[in-house]
Amino acid sequence: MKILTTDHLTREFGGVIAVNDVNFSVEQGLVTGLIGPNGAGKTTLFNQITGVDKPTRGTITFDGKDITGLPAWKVSRLGIARTFQNIRLYKELTVVENVMMGLHFKVGKDPFHGRFLQAVKSYVFAQRENREMYERAMEWLHFFGIESHAQDFARSLPYGMQRELEIARALAADPKLLFLDEPAAGMNPAETAHLMDVVDKIRSLGVTVVLIEHDMKLVMNICDQITVLNFGTKIAEGTPQAIKQNKDVIEAYLGKEEE
Amino acid sequence: MATLTLYIQYIVNGLTLGAIYSLIALGYTMVYGILKFINFAHGDILMVGAFIGLVVYQALLGTSASPVWMVAAFFIAMIVSMVLCALLGMFIERVAYKPLRNANRLAPLLSAIGVSFILSNGAAWIFGTQSRRFPYPFDNTPITFFGISITPHQILMLVVSISMMLLLAFFVNKTKMGKAMRATSLDQPTSALMGINVNRVISLTFAIGSALAAVGGILAAFDFRVYPSMGTMTGLKAFVAAVIGGIGSIPGAMIGGILLGILEAVGAPLLHIPNGLKDTVAFAVLIIVLLLRPEGILGKNEREKV
Numbered sequence: 001m002k003i004l005t006t007d008h009l010t011r012e013f014g015g016v017i018a019v020n021d022v023n024f025s026v027e028q029g030l031v032t033g034l035i036g037p038n039g040a041g042k043t044t045l046f047n048q049i050t051g052v053d054k055p056t057r058g059t060i061t062f063d064g065k066d067i068t069g070l071p072a073w074k075v076s077r078l079g080i081a082r083t084f085q086n087i088r089l090y091k092e093l094t095v096v097e098n099v100m101m102g103l104h105f106k107v108g109k110d111p112f113h114g115r116f117l118q119a120v121k122s123y124v125f126a127q128r129e130n131r132e133m134y135e136r137a138m139e140w141l142h143f144f145g146i147e148s149h150a151q152d153f154a155r156s157l158p159y160g161m162q163r164e165l166e167i168a169r170a171l172a173a174d175p176k177l178l179f180l181d182e183p184a185a186g187m188n189p190a191e192t193a194h195l196m197d198v199v200d201k202i203r204s205l206g207v208t209v210v211l212i213e214h215d216m217k218l219v220m221n222i223c224d225q226i227t228v229l230n231f232g233t234k235i236a237e238g239t240p241q242a243i244k245q246n247k248d249v250i251e252a253y254l255g256k257e258e259e
Numbered sequence: 260m261a262t263l264t265l266y267i268q269y270i271v272n273g274l275t276l277g278a279i280y281s282l283i284a285l286g287y288t289m290v291y292g293i294l295k296f297i298n299f300a301h302g303d304i305l306m307v308g309a310f311i312g313l314v315v316y317q318a319l320l321g322t323s324a325s326p327v328w329m330v331a332a333f334f335i336a337m338i339v340s341m342v343l344c345a346l347l348g349m350f351i352e353r354v355a356y357k358p359l360r361n362a363n364r365l366a367p368l369l370s371a372i373g374v375s376f377i378l379s380n381g382a383a384w385i386f387g388t389q390s391r392r393f394p395y396p397f398d399n400t401p402i403t404f405f406g407i408s409i410t411p412h413q414i415l416m417l418v419v420s421i422s423m424m425l426l427l428a429f430f431v432n433k434t435k436m437g438k439a440m441r442a443t444s445l446d447q448p449t450s451a452l453m454g455i456n457v458n459r460v461i462s463l464t465f466a467i468g469s470a471l472a473a474v475g476g477i478l479a480a481f482d483f484r485v486y487p488s489m490g491t492m493t494g495l496k497a498f499v500a501a502v503i504g505g506i507g508s509i510p511g512a513m514i515g516g517i518l519l520g521i522l523e524a525v526g527a528p529l530l531h532i533p534n535g536l537k538d539t540v541a542f543a544v545l546i547i548v549l550l551l552r553p554e555g556i557l558g559k560n561e562r563e564k565v
Contacts, residue, residue, distance in 0.1 A: 050452070071458075072451040081452070088449045090442070101442055101453050104435070173454065 003028040003177055003208050004049070009058035011044055018044040020232035021058070026177065026225075031199060031209045033223035033240075035216075037252060040229040042212045043085060046179050050082045051075035063176060081170035082179035085212075087162050091155035095146065095165055098154050099137035102172030140168045144198060160191035164198065171202065178202065180211040184218055196222055220244065228252065264406040269524045275413040276482075277520020278420035282475035283497030284504065284512035285427065286468030292444040292507040293464050296364065299371040300351060301472060302494015303378035304344055306487060308473025309480040310382060312340040313393055326397065333396035337419075337477055341470040348469025349462045357458075375490075382487035390486035393477070416478045423474055424513055427467065431509060440464065444507070492538065496523075499545045505558030514556060519544060 004026040011019040019041040026032050034042050047053040049060055051072035059068045067075055081102075090098050141147040144164045149157060154165060163183055170178055183199075184192045192215060199222050202209055213219045219226065220240045228236040228243060230252040236243060243249055283305055290298045319332035355374050359367045401408035431437040442450045443460045451457050475497070476490070483489055496519065504515025519541055526532070526540040548555065 052448070052452075071456075072448075073454050073456045076452050076454040088446065088452075090445050090449065092445060101450075104438065104442070104453050104455070 001028045002026065003063055004210075005061050006045075006049065007059045007061070009045070009048060009060065010056050011041075011048055011053065012056045017232050019048065019055070019229075022229070022232070022234050024227055024234065026208060026210055028208050029203070029206060030224040031203050031211065031222055033219045033226040034210060034212045034229065035214070035219055035226060035243075036229035036235075039231075041232040042229055043181055044232075045229070046082065046181055046210075046212065049075075050080055050179060076173065076175075079174070079176040080179065081173050081175035081177075083163070083166045083170055083181055083183065085181045085185065087159075087166055089154040089162060089166055089169070091153070093154060094151050095154055095157065096134065096137050096141060096150040098165060099140050099169050099172045100133045102140075102169035103133045103136055137172060140172050143171075143201070144168050145194075160187045160194075163187065163191075164195070167198065167202075171205075171207065175207060177208045177210065180209065180213075182212050182214065184213055184215045192218060265528075266525060268407050269528060270521055271407060271409055271413070273521035273524025274517060275409075275416045275520070276524065277500075277517035278417055279475045279479050279493075279516070280497045280500040280520050281513045281516025282420050282423060282471045282478075283494065284501040284516045285424070285509065286472045287498050287501040288504070288506055288508060288512040289464050289468050291501070292509075293440070293447075293461060294356070294360075294367075296356075296367050297371070297498070298356075298465075298468075299368065299494075300355075300374035300378060301468065302490035302497070303375045303382075304348060304469045304490070305472040305476030305479070305494060306382060306485075306490035307347060307378055308340045308344045308469075308476035309393070309485045309489065310386060311343050312336045312473070312477040313391060313480065313485050315339045316393075316396075329396040337474060340473040340477060344473035345466035345470040348465040348472075352462060352465040357461075379487045379490065386487065388487060390484040390489075393480035393485055395481060412481050419474060419478060423471060427471070427509070430467075436460075436463065496538075496541050499541050502545060503548045503555055505555030508555070508557040511555055511557035518556075 002025045004024075006022055006024045009019055009022045009024065010017065022041075022045060024034075024045065034045070036042055044053070048055045049062075049067075051067070051070050051074065054069045059066060061067070062075075062078060062080060065078065067078065067080075070078075090101060093101070138147060138150060141150055144167070146157075146161055146164060146168070149161065154162065157165060163186075167178075167180065167183065180199075184195055187195060196218055199209060199211070211219075211223070223240055226236075226238065226240055226243045227234060228246070228249050230248075235248045235252060236246045238246070283301070286301045286304070287297060290296065290301070313336075316332055316336035319335060320329065322328075351374055355370045356367045359370055395412060397411055399410050399412050401410045431440060439450070439455045440460050440463070442453065443455060443457055447457050450460075475493075479493055480489070483493065497516065500516040500519040501512045502515070503519060504511030504513070522544050523537065523540045526544075527534075527537045530540075532540065552558075
């Protein structure tokens with residue numbers, strides 16, 4: 001079953017077509033890799049889907065609903081979470097507080113959207129709710145094996161851990177679909193290996209994952225499906241084995257072979 | 260002994276005036292905390308608040324003049340003014356600042372100055388430029404104990420300001436929306452990804468700041484009378500208070516306002532500054548704070564900012 005599909009999705013910036021007529025789809029429960037040379041439009045595609053930016057043309061369907069052009073906060077409440085290429089943590093908050101922010105709209109009710117009585121209840125039980133959030137946040141830190149850093153400031157963590165913390169916070173929001181934008185960028189081999197375990201564990205939780213990554217070893221190892229973009233256009237999709245042998249993909253990465 | 264009593268009297272006077280600076284300073288500091296921009300129209304909101312309060316109050320008094328009704332009418336007028344100013348603040352943000360959110364930092368600042376002119380000249384157009392008295396809703400005979408006198412008006416100023424500040428502190432620290440506000444002030448795009456409707460948080464910030472300014476304007480009106488440019492000096496001083504406390508910090512604005520009020524009330528007689536030059540004290544304090552601690556008393560590592 002497809003959990004997400006984009007239909008003729010196009011994003012133009014002035015004269016530049018960053019994403020060109022892309023039909024991208026994600027199978028539920030699998031890890032999908034999105035690869036392509038620099039400037040291929042991978043992050044732009046992520047931005048359109050997660051509501052950070054609005055597409056010029058085309059539609060995005062998530063879980064049977066049309067989410068084209070919705071603002072980021074609505075998309076996130078529908079169950080799409082993401083991380084960024086450049087880490088976006090609340091640097092002045094502690095590690096556990098960051099994860100608690102991910103839980104913000106999951107525990108208790110938002111006074112503006114929930115029913116009034118539930119909103120009142122969430123004030124009355126604020127103490128209990130905070131404790132519940134704290135415990136759930138700690139569970140996520142445990143899942144990633146960074147619980148010993150719970151009380152440290154997010155900015156003081158080593159780089160690899162900051163990335164994992166960002167993933168933990170995204171997962172805390174209990175998403176159906178998780179987008180990871182270059183999760184292994186800047187990681188050392190040990191950190192990358194740990195990340196691969198983490199992605200495996202996330203898949204076993206039943207969360208669908210889409211990741212942009214340049215580390216081919218990682219992509220080929222953990223992805224079930226791969227989509228390749230080049231100059232904003234989809235040039236291939238399929239299993240890692242099929243992608244490895246695809247002529248267009250090899251050409252996009254290595255250039256055309258001289259006859 | 261006599262001078263000690265006198266200075267305690269000054270401090271009491273300063274405290275009540277300072278509480279009003281705090282109320283108004285909160286609006287500057289909350290908006291700055293979230294949008295990193297100084298809303299220079301904020302002072303004029305307090306003027307609009309005072310006018311609305313006065314008009315509603317006088318209209319209500321027309322029906323009856325019993326002492327209880329006068330006090331009730333005053334509070335009704337205050338609440339009406341708060342609601343209307345909150346709406347006005349949200350409207351101004353929508354029309355004058357939101358379209359400029361991604362523009363150069365100077366653009367919304369200029370827009371704010373434009374809004375300030377529109378409000379003060381609009382008020383002059385509707386109400387004329389002469390100042391009006393805001394009548395006390397009660398007998399304002401001072402109460403004296405140990406040689407220090409305090410008027411019922413001053414007690415009202417303190418009680419209302421402090422309860423408003425406690426309410427705000429509760430809202431910001433204990434409610435979900437308050438938490439969303441604090442998160443937004445830390446990082447807007449990230450907060451949007453946490454499911455926080457950033458536009459709504461910004462609207463709400465303007466609504467709360469403007470409602471507090473309306474209260475400040477009405478409370479100040481007893482002393483300063485009501486006129487179209489009344490917001491300029493009071494607003495400027497509240498801004499100074501926000502900077503002294505550490506702009507962006509809510510407790511900072513509260514402390515800065517009260518501190519400024521007291522320094523002003525004590526400083527002028529202490530340094531023998533003639534009445535006409537009294538305002539220099541506030542700005543001298545500002546210069547000293549900016550030289551010694553540019554981030555303000557609670558600036559920088561303050562994590563509770565909004």
